[in-house]
Amino acid sequence: MAAEGARSERARTPGPSLLSIGQVLAKLTPEFPDLTPSKLRYLEAERLVMPARTESGYRKFSHADIERVRYVLTMQRDHYMPHKVIRAQLEDYDAGRTERLAPPARIMGASLGAERRLTRADLLRESGATAALLADAISYSILPAAETYSDDHVARLRALAELARFGLEPRHLRGFRAAAEREVGLIDSAVEPLRRRKDAAARVRAAETAREIAGRLELIRTALIRDALGRLEQ
Numbered sequence: 001m002a003a004e005g006a007r008s009e010r011a012r013t014p015g016p017s018l019l020s021i022g023q024v025l026a027k028l029t030p031e032f033p034d035l036t037p038s039k040l041r042y043l044e045a046e047r048l049v050m051p052a053r054t055e056s057g058y059r060k061f062s063h064a065d066i067e068r069v070r071y072v073l074t075m076q077r078d079h080y081m082p083h084k085v086i087r088a089q090l091e092d093y094d095a096g097r098t099e100r101l102a103p104p105a106r107i108m109g110a111s112l113g114a115e116r117r118l119t120r121a122d123l124l125r126e127s128g129a130t131a132a133l134l135a136d137a138i139s140y141s142i143l144p145a146a147e148t149y150s151d152d153h154v155a156r157l158r159a160l161a162e163l164a165r166f167g168l169e170p171r172h173l174r175g176f177r178a179a180a181e182r183e184v185g186l187i188d189s190a191v192e193p194l195r196r197r198k199d200a201a202a203r204v205r206a207a208e209t210a211r212e213i214a215g216r217l218e219l220i221r222t223a224l225i226r227d228a229l230g231r232l233e234q
Contacts, residue, residue, distance in 0.1 A: 017063065018052060018062055019061045020058065020060065020061075021037050024061050025037070025040075028070065031073075038201065041059075041200075041201070042200075042201050043069060044059070045201065048086060048087060048090060049068050049069050049072070067101070068101070071086075075089075080211050080216075116151055117149070118149045118150065118151075118153070118154065119149075122149070123149045123153060126154045127154050129158065136169060136171065137156075137160055140170040140171060140173065140177065142156065143157060183214070186213075187213045188210075190210075191213075
């Protein structure tokens, strides 16, 4: 009850440090380009963030609210974590069962925080790959032909450079690309009923569901590869 009272008081008297939805988007969209007002409202509807309200009903976000949104989006983007699991983590944090909200290190070793924008020269230097390998990766659609690249692209090209030591080249991975496109087709079919709906909340829910399905498919794929490797070792 005390927490509810404090929240109500904060809603009645938003201080100068509280930010509007537009200001929150300005802070977070460089890190999360697909963040929209509809998505922020959906996170509130899912009880993942609870911004204050002015007497006129406008949402106002504190610094803690923004960090909470950042945590939720990071866990979705980097770990395909569904809302119900993130909500349970937030409830543990709110109840004092965990001391802080700290996402685990990003997949493939990329750092948390704002996504870097790297030049082609940066990409080659940090990945240890050759220009020829990058050209092949682009040719086989494993990497985009872009002006700037991200930490994810560095990790991807570094993995290709390491695979090259075993004689595996981008041309050998064409089947991976085809498999990925088939998986996307499965996901698209699963979320199509949500995408057909006109309301913004349904579109946000479709994106969330697609990420959750992708995470489950990744787990199945990894398990199947592990099983196949086990048969080779017998």
